[in-house]
Amino acid sequence: MTASVVDLKADGPKAHAARLAAEHEGASAEDILRAAAAEFGDGLALVSSFGAESAVLLRLAAQVKPDIPVIFLETQKHFAQTLSYRRKLAKTLGLTNVQDIKPDKDELAANDPDGTLWKRDTDLCCTIRKVHPLETALSGYDAWITGRKQFHGGARVNLPAFEHTGEHYKVNPLVRWSREDIDAYYAEHEIPPHPLVAQGFPSIGCWPCTHPVAEGDDVRAGRWRGQAKTECGIHGRV
Numbered sequence: 001m002t003a004s005v006v007d008l009k010a011d012g013p014k015a016h017a018a019r020l021a022a023e024h025e026g027a028s029a030e031d032i033l034r035a036a037a038a039e040f041g042d043g044l045a046l047v048s049s050f051g052a053e054s055a056v057l058l059r060l061a062a063q064v065k066p067d068i069p070v071i072f073l074e075t076q077k078h079f080a081q082t083l084s085y086r087r088k089l090a091k092t093l094g095l096t097n098v099q100d101i102k103p104d105k106d107e108l109a110a111n112d113p114d115g116t117l118w119k120r121d122t123d124l125c126c127t128i129r130k131v132h133p134l135e136t137a138l139s140g141y142d143a144w145i146t147g148r149k150q151f152h153g154g155a156r157v158n159l160p161a162f163e164h165t166g167e168h169y170k171v172n173p174l175v176r177w178s179r180e181d182i183d184a185y186y187a188e189h190e191i192p193p194h195p196l197v198a199q200g201f202p203s204i205g206c207w208p209c210t211h212p213v214a215e216g217d218d219v220r221a222g223r224w225r226g227q228a229k230t231e232c233g234i235h236g237r238v
């Protein structure tokens, strides 16, 4: 943990995060990223799914810190298009430290030997393929950057720009961006979109748990369709 973070945690990390959020209320995504880089230094990583909206945050981060560690949870259940997009985008944006983090082999062998756990228990499947690998990957960091936005709805409507949950600070630079802001950024900077967006996927995760949505539906309506589950669990536990 960096010395500055240790000092500032004297009044508790949640109070520290709340202060950072208040100080950067209304700040641009670039300013929030720069503030996070200054605050957490080498203790800062970015977690990206290389999904439908990911390129905005990745491009902004590449401009502030091209060697920032970018953690991609390689669940081994991604669409082939996502894996190819992850490679293409990292190269296009000049990100030099993208890390593919895979599930633990022993945990997979014990709980999901034939790869069909998602049919029986999506919570356990996400725990093995996302939550536990992320816990391990982030163990050396103080803070991580997420791409969550308030307009996604659900548990995200009141997100602040800085928060502290579990063992880490979380930085949400795009928290106040709208669908229109994102579309405008893609158009202005000619960023290649995820190839599945044009096929009706506004939110993209693992192939077994991601479906296209109808025009006007909630952005995440196609995730774990037919289940009460709306999040993979990493934001409640890591």
Ligand code: SF4
Pocket: 075, 077, 118, 121, 122, 123, 125, 126, 127, 129, 130, 205, 206, 207, 208, 209, 232
């Ligand atoms: S999103 Fe689906 S396939 Fe991916 S880890 Fe979660 S349950 Fe498994």
